[in-house]
Amino acid sequence: MRLGALLSFRALGAAALTCALTGPALAQTADVPLATRTGESDLPLTVNQAATGLDALDLALRVDPASTTIAGTARYSLTALAPLARLDFDLDPRFAISAVLVDGAAVPAERWRNDKGLFSVDLADTAAKGTRIALEIRYAGRPHKAIKPPWQGGFVWSQTPSGQPWIATAVQGEGCDLIYPCIDNSQKRIGVIDAAVTVPAPLVAAGNGKFVGRSDEAGWTTWKWQTRNLNTYALALNIGPYETVERTYRSRFGNSFPVQFWHLPGNGAKAAALVDQMVGFLDFFERTIGPYPAGAEKVGLVETPHLGMEHQTINAYGNDFKLAPEGFDWLMHHEFAHEWFANQLAETEPKHMWLQEGLGSYMQPLYLEQTRGTLNYHVSLWDMRKKIVAKVPLVPEGRLSSAYYNDKDAGWGGDIYYKGAWIAHTLRGLIGDRAFFATLRRVTYGRDDPRPGNFVPVYRTSDDFRRETEKASGKDLAWFFDAYLRQGPLPRLSATRNGKRLDLAWTTAGGTPFPMPVEVRVGQRIVRATMTGGRGSVPLGEDLTDFTLDPANRILRDDPAITAWQAQEKAASEAKAKTAAAQ
Incomplete structure (x- = not known):
């Protein structure tokens, strides 16, 4: 969902890329444009990428808010799925690469390159199918700053209301290569990721998957996380002076797992209320669809300086704890749905x-x-x-x-x-x-x-x-x-009175068959037209005008009234914008 999974049916229209974002200090200096390959995710795999199995990644990242830079080491365990003479990965070329190692041996600089975001390493010998390969890449630099997160993504370098660093990433449209070397394609998930994120103490780095430990060293803290089968754009950095609310959820399928929310200081009561909502959301999804996909890890939420994103097991949340009229947080519900419909x-x-x-x-x-x-x-x-x-x-x-x-x-x-x-x-x-x-x-x-x-x-x-x-x-x-x-315009239903009979006919933009049955209210009765061949009819009563097509509104179809209303709203919006520009 390259629009960021945030165009809510509740508040945002088709062009709603102007939603107000919560949190202070979101404005950032415009970054240089992304390289073509780096700026777009899910490009076709190269032959070498398709032949590379991603068994495991040990990723160490050091994030420095003062300089807005990162330094990383990515250690991959790979399997050749076919004979491989070269390894191809994706990595934003603004990162400087200091070393590349294959099976523990340094690779000479002439055997690796980053061609506008396609990072390639020539192997000394062609690896046969089934060969295990260890690849290590050391890199550093100032990552791409998000222009309008999450829709125009990257790193978000912000501050909390008290002035402490508050950092997030949102890279769905652009891809994982804005953060670390990866194969930026949704079908190339990594089996196991161990991520160690080092940040200035006392900041907290909330991550994907299970928390496996922390270590402290000279004013810095390393937070360690492990996750499996991660959606490629879902690896996320979330750094701030976080506090945590936690509940244990006991599933209808017999397993239990934590529901955790990393929130800013002062928001504990609101965060606890949202966690309580999440328990209800969980029961709904498990009852309606099936087991929570990441029950071996956690349900995770983290407060972010941008609106939100469905980062697997650590969903970004920036809706300022606003409730819909129905009493629930629509944004968190939508993002959480993606644990099933995107991550699973x-x-x-x-x-x-x-x-x-x-x-x-x-x-x-x-x-x-x-x-x-x-x-x-x-x-x-x-x-x-x-x-x-x-x-x-x-x-x-x-x-x-x-x-x-x-x-x-x-x-x-x-x-x-x-x-x-x-x-x-x-x-x-x-x-x-x-x-x-x-x-x-x-x-x-x-x-x-x-x-x-x-x-x-x-x-x-x-x-x-x-x-x-x-x-x-x-x-x-x-x-x-x-x-x-496969057609843009919606099917159109026409109704013509023919004596005491109502004739119905479907037409589609492509002229394709559309035998959708139609219910018609005739007086106090509901009559069903089978519409074989896209045509049908129903008998009318004595009052030939007392009928309603599709009275339960079951069918998505062309509606001239809505089309006219949309045109009216668009014209009014354009006129308002023109007046504002003139003033």
Whole structure:
């Protein structure tokens, strides 16, 4: 989710990249532009990257707030998945590399290079398939500063209200190579990461995974963390004068694990209240989808000087403890959904991002339905529906351009959130709860019976989702996914009175079949038109005008009223901006 998983259906529209960020001193000096390769994540793997197995990483980082620099040593344990003559990694070229070692031996400078972010090491001899390789890279420098975190990411060098260093990273769009040498592709997770982060005492470095110890040395403290199968952009640095609130969660699946929140001094009571909410969120997700994916580690939250990000087991939180009218923290709920839809179920490539963002966004209406009733469910969906633009396909052909991420007119805007959530709502209405939730479980865990310890992260495409849906429902649903994912405009339903009969017809932008059944309220009755071939009819009563199409609002379809309202709002916004500019 290259928009940062923060375009809430509650408060942010399709172009909402102007959300106010919490915390003081966020303004930073503009950084030099990122190298092309460094500035974009999930580029196609090189042949050498595809052939490199990432078994383990021992990462040591020293973070100096005074100079806004870092110094790191990355020690990799690798396996050649095919014959390898060269190792390729990604690393921001602004870092100076002081040494490269392979199997403990220094590599001469002429055998390694960083070509605009592609860091390569020529091996002395071609490694045969199955060969284990130890790679060590020592580097240092001033990392890229985030311009508008988390949407334009990097390092955030901030200060707490009391003037102490407050540091965070958010690099989803740009990738892990802004922090350490990595293979910046979502399908190249590292088996085990041991991260040791050294910071000036008495600062705390909260990290991913399990806390495994700390050590103190001459005014510096090293905080040590271990995590497994980490989402590539999810490794995060979070440094500040943190205090901690902790609860133990006892899962319905029989395991227990900590829920921990690293917060700034003075926010303990608010943090404790949010942790209590998290316990409720956990029970909802485990009841609705399945086991918490990182139950062997922790549920982690950390207060950050930017709005938020779904960093695996250490979710960034900067929503200033604001409650929605329904009494819960929408931001934390959304970010936490990504522990399932991003960190457990991951897209194979960015064009399938709706699987993470759309399904993650749909979790909020579901949560409200279960905790507050159907009115809240439908209100939250209606709030989303007003923001669906539906100009371009959710799943385009070929590789995505940057416009798909960032251009509100030529690209997705917020559709991967809102349209994605409405696709889930419509699908649920079409195939029923049993098949729908079975699909979610299967596509998320790769099995029907997930239990702690019997699953690993899975990578999915939109076609994978379709196949699991068809398997669970017993229906051929190619027409459904063609219309909603591979065409921009929404299906249009026309209704024509023909004597005492109402004739109905679906049309799609691509002219593809769309046999979506339609309910019609006729007087006091609900009549269902099967719409074979995209056409159907229902008998009308004596009052030929007393009918409502899709009275339960189950179907995502073109709505001229919303389109007209969106145009009105856009014109008013542009006029206001023009007046402000003139003044």
